Amino acid sequence: MGNKLHINWSTYNELCEKLILKIAKSGYEIDLIIAIMRGGAIPADLVSRVLKKDTAYLCAKSYSGEKTEDIQNKEIVFSREIATTVKNMKGNLLLIDDLLDSSRTMKEAVKFLKNYPPLKGKIKNIKTAAIWRKPKAINFPCDYVVEDLKEDRWIVQPFEEAESLTIEDLKKKLEK
Numbered sequence: 001m002g003n004k005l006h007i008n009w010s011t012y013n014e015l016c017e018k019l020i021l022k023i024a025k026s027g028y029e030i031d032l033i034i035a036i037m038r039g040g041a042i043p044a045d046l047v048s049r050v051l052k053k054d055t056a057y058l059c060a061k062s063y064s065g066e067k068t069e070d071i072q073n074k075e076i077v078f079s080r081e082i083a084t085t086v087k088n089m090k091g092n093l094l095l096i097d098d099l100l101d102s103s104r105t106m107k108e109a110v111k112f113l114k115n116y117p118p119l120k121g122k123i124k125n126i127k128t129a130a131i132w133r134k135p136k137a138i139n140f141p142c143d144y145v146v147e148d149l150k151e152d153r154w155i156v157q158p159f160e161e162a163e164s165l166t167i168e169d170l171k172k173k174l175e176k
Contacts, residue, residue: 019146
């Protein structure tokens, strides 16, 4: 995909702040924020810090590859457990990812949470949040979206530049 959208840290932070405001203005009473890892880690962390809410982390692998432009896997693989320090997960959940490409990961994550034994029967509501929603996911009713993209562009987030780095690159840069 040649038409890439490169996002710098300043823009990325501003988009996360817009997401936080949307969530705060909605009045949704969050009991637990769940980040879909890896992309949802930073937005969830910022939402958690500003809104003073506990977090949990659900690892999901839906892409594979070696560079910043990966290939979507046929099957989404979730971690066996959700990582958190919260002893009794329950109530109103906010599930956060960085982007909705096709919405497949978000849909499957919602199903996973509803059937996850420590949460089963303890969920009041699950709302979803993402920074970007691509055209293929436009029909997914995500509760909080910062930008609906008009075209299907590959988004290169600031931290993803590291995926193209090698140890040799770092040695050249840092061992002068």
